[in-house]
Amino acid sequence: MNDHRETAPAIRDGHVLLFARNFFRHPRMLGSIVPSSRFLIRELLSPVDWTRARVIVEYGPGVGVITAEVLRRMRPDALLIAIETNTDFVAYLRGALTDPRLRVVEDSAEAVEEILCRHGAREADYIISGIPLGSMPGALRERILHATRAVLAPGGTFLVFQFTTRALADLKRTFDYVARKFEPLNLLPAYLFFCQTATAT
Numbered sequence: 001m002n003d004h005r006e007t008a009p010a011i012r013d014g015h016v017l018l019f020a021r022n023f024f025r026h027p028r029m030l031g032s033i034v035p036s037s038r039f040l041i042r043e044l045l046s047p048v049d050w051t052r053a054r055v056i057v058e059y060g061p062g063v064g065v066i067t068a069e070v071l072r073r074m075r076p077d078a079l080l081i082a083i084e085t086n087t088d089f090v091a092y093l094r095g096a097l098t099d100p101r102l103r104v105v106e107d108s109a110e111a112v113e114e115i116l117c118r119h120g121a122r123e124a125d126y127i128i129s130g131i132p133l134g135s136m137p138g139a140l141r142e143r144i145l146h147a148t149r150a151v152l153a154p155g156g157t158f159l160v161f162q163f164t165t166r167a168l169a170d171l172k173r174t175f176d177y178v179a180r181k182f183e184p185l186n187l188l189p190a191y192l193f194f195c196q197t198a199t200a201t
């Protein structure tokens with residue numbers, strides 16, 4: 001079940017250049033000049049139980065390096081909803097990743113509840129995020145974190161990577177448990193936060 005495909009779906013040549021070009025246009029929205037490394041992706045996805053993941057959401061897929069790996073690992077009947085604000089990335093992803101289990105939505109992560117609803121889902125088993133929570137306005141961060149908590153299924157996990165610990169206090173305030181890791185093997189070494197809510201006993 002885990003690896004029903006041998007290789008990740010194709011990401012076209014030129015994706016790194018597209019990412020870098022967009023970094024110079026929107027440095028605060030991207031936070032990094034290159035996409036995430038395979039080391040960071042592996043650590044970020046390490047807590048996922050692929051057998052139970054039916055609905056997965058990704059915030060800020062960029063040029064899809066994490067998206068492609070999630071598609072490679074996820075169940076044949078699972079749904080992946082990728083929410084991205086950047087029009088260039090949305091167009092690129094829709095052309096490069098044609099997997100029928102993927103929906104690419106051009107919107108901001110704060111709209112996750114309504115987006116899930118539109119796709120016939122009420123909650124998500126995993127929400128993966130690389131959006132720069134620490135450098136966005138506090139009110140926007142707050143709305144995204146509250147919407148995320150509202151749609152996270154019982155036992156679900158919010159998997160976050162950040163280049164600073166600035167968002168950590170808000171993550172701790174919003175979620176009941178936050179586990180931390182650090183991944184040095186990325187152009188910008190990254191903090192990983194795995195957030196969960198207490199499940200009713």
Ligand SMILES: C[S@@+](CC[C@H](N)C(=O)[O-])C[C@H]1O[C@@H](n2cnc3c(N)ncnc32)[C@H](O)[C@@H]1O
Pocket residue numbers: 029030031032034035036059060061062063064065066083084085086089107108109110130131132
């Ligand atoms: C650090 S990049 C990560 C890209 C990709 N996930 C990776 O790991 O290489 C952050 C991405 O989040 C997107 N983004 C920023 N704010 C967002 C928001 N509020 N909602 C959805 N996407 C957002 C940016 O356009 C960018 O593609």
